[in-house]
Amino acid sequence: MIDIKLLNLFIMVLTCFITLGCEQKSNDTLKSGLIYCSEGSPENFNPQTTTSSITIDASGRQIYDRLLELNPITHEIVPSLAKNWTSNPEGTVYNFFLRDDVSFHNTQYFTPNRNLNSDDIIFSFNRWRVKSHPFHDVADSYPYMQTQQLNLLIEDIIRISDHQIQIRLVQPSNSFIEQLATDYMVILSAEYGAQLSLKEEKQLIDTQPVGTGPFKFQEYIKDQYIRFKVHENYWGDKPKLSQLVYDITPQSSTRLAKLLSAECDVISYPTASEMLILQDKDGINVQSKTPENTSYWAFNTLKPPFDQKIVRQALALAIDKQQIYKTIYYGTAFPADSLLPPSSWAYNNKLTQYEYDPVKAKELLIQAGIKSGFEMEIWAPNIERAYNPNAIKMAEVIKANLALVGISVTIIDFEWTALRKKLSMNEHDSVLFGWNADMSDPDNYLRPVLSCSAAIIGINRAAWCEPKFDELLVNAELSDSLEKRKAYLIQAQEVLNTELPLFPIAHSLSFIAKQDNIHNVRFEAFSAISFKYAEKN
Structure with a gap:
């Protein structure tokens, strides 16, 4: 029997081939560099100002470096712009010793008229930390640092010498050093900032970027492409590519067609159904990343009746997760019952499960006073994400499930950037969203998603603020033993499972696909994609 979904996919690919003229292409870019077909346009080119993975993928590891890096194999913190560091026994004073050969x-x-020095580190950190900094108000917010409250954790940053800085913390932090290796902690040029100030063009610091990373920004045409050139004087291992181009291609089927026609060397996030084509295709390799992410259905807890716990629980019971796993993920995801994946050392494996039970869901809705015919909206991005390859289709499955319990659903789809802006206004009923973890520390799955600070700055998609939950996170961060810390995080997950501001759905494997002559693309957990070591034979 013919697989209709697979047949339709082949037809889409064939259509794209006809449209694009899928002959083998050979041009200067393909010969001397690499073309990456990405899934969307970045908001800007500074990870400090966003939590959007599209923006971070475009700049985090191409344009910038950080003081420290995460070893992708051992997950140990290793030197980068800081060649070494020390701390006092209390863990409140850190000294970082900088490289002197970084251009x-x-x-x-x-x-530039000089190499990296301490002024650049202080400039970069104080931009998001100090409200009086001349570039602080250029961005609307610094969501990651603010939700992690790094601006409050750091008491002072002191210039000891040209190549030594000292960071003083208000209190010890179990995750501070690992935070410095995340994609958000990029180092900018203080000299470039001074130039922009003199020209009264401060806003260009995020759209015409300057960093120390392996590639330098050359050109950007929104919704079309980003062009980078190699940083000839890069301080680390010299990149093998002379140039790098992001071909912005929102449609997954079009990215697939471009890969098969060799118009792209690498494509982002092929859907699970497209893997059926790619897995046996000669000349194509597929690379996967472990599922350190969570897709979820968030309820706007500021809006009745979603402010009622019993309603949120009823909605969760009405959803057939197994149907979602089969029709959306095709076996490439694991069930989620917590924001933390089972691989985390703090994962709570004793949470009460919201198994599919439409009868119980109806009972709870009646108790909450929700009558048959109640109408609600589900917002969904019309773009593939690592944690959710097809949010629109997932919304359709949920809509069908909710119809069985008397709820009428309207699905509203948005372009990615537009969705993020609309969500910050808290006008939605519910939204299909997700989170890609930035580091292995379990706090990173919880605080940026559901803390009160995340709600205040508008990236908590449930707009939920529970002081008890925040207190548990703070106690965990200050704990002097792993056992105590785990106990607090277990409790935090129990609070979430009861209050249910969002319904965890899946932890998904994510993929890139590439021509078999492309090697050493870094596509790893807790990091943006990196072409620093990429080679093309």
């Missing part, structure tokens, strides 16, 4: 990008709009 900034020489671009059409900036020519």
Whole structure:
């Protein structure tokens, strides 16, 4: 019997081939560099200002470096711009010793007169930490640092010498050093900032970026492409590529067609159904990343009746997760019953499960006073994400499930950037969203998603603020033993499972696909994609 879904997919790919003219293409970019077909346009080119993985993938590991890095194999913290560091026994004072051979990008709009020094570290950190900093108000917010409350944790940053800084903390932090290796902790050029200030063009710091990373920004046409050139004076291992191009291609089927026609060397996030084509295709390799993410259905707890716990629980009981796993993920995801995946050392494996039970769901809805015919909206991004390959289709499955308990659903789909802006206004009933963890510390799955600070700055998609939950996270962060810390995090997950501001759905494997002559693309957990070591034979 013919698999209709697979047949339809082949037809879409064939259509794209006809449209694009799928002959083998050979041009200067393909020969001398690499073309990455990405899934969307970045908001800007500074990870400090966003939690959007599209923006972070476009700049985090290409344009910038950090003080420290995460070893992708051992997950140990290793030197980067800081060649070494020390701390006092209390863990409140850190000294970082900088490399003296790090050059900034020489671009059409900036020519550096010196190498990296302590002023650049202080400039970069104080931008998001100190409200009086001349560049602080250039961005609307610094969501990751603010939800992690790093701006409150750091008491002071002191310049000891040209190549030594000292960071003083208000209190010890179990995760501070690991935080410095995340994609958000990029180092900017203080000299470039001074130039923009003189020209009264401060806003360009995030759209015409300057960093120390392996590639320098050259050109960006929204919704079309981003062009990078190699940083000739890069301090680390020299990149093998002379140039890097992001071909912005929102449609997954079009990305697939471009890969098969060799118009792209690497494509982002092929859907689970497309893996049926790719897994046996000669000349194509598929690379996966462990499921350190969570897709979820968030309820706007500021809006009645979603402010009632019993309603949220009823909605969860009405959803057939097994149907979602079969029709959306095709076996490439694991069931989620917590924001933390089972691989986390703090995972709570004793949580009460919300098994599919439409009868019980109806009973709870009646108790809450929700009558048959109640109408609600589900917002969904019309773009593939690592944690959710097809949010629109998932919304359709949920809509069908809710119809069985007397709820009428309207699905509203948004372009990715537009969705993120609309969500910050808290006008939604519910939304299909997710989170990609930035580090292995379990706090990173909880605080940026559901803390009160995340709600205040508008990235808590449930708009939920529970002081008890925040207190548990703080107690865990201050704990002097792993056992105590785990106990607090177990309790935090129990609070979430009872209050249910969001309904965890899946922890998904994510993929890139590439031509078999492309090697050493870094596509790893807790990190944006990196082409620093990529090679093309």
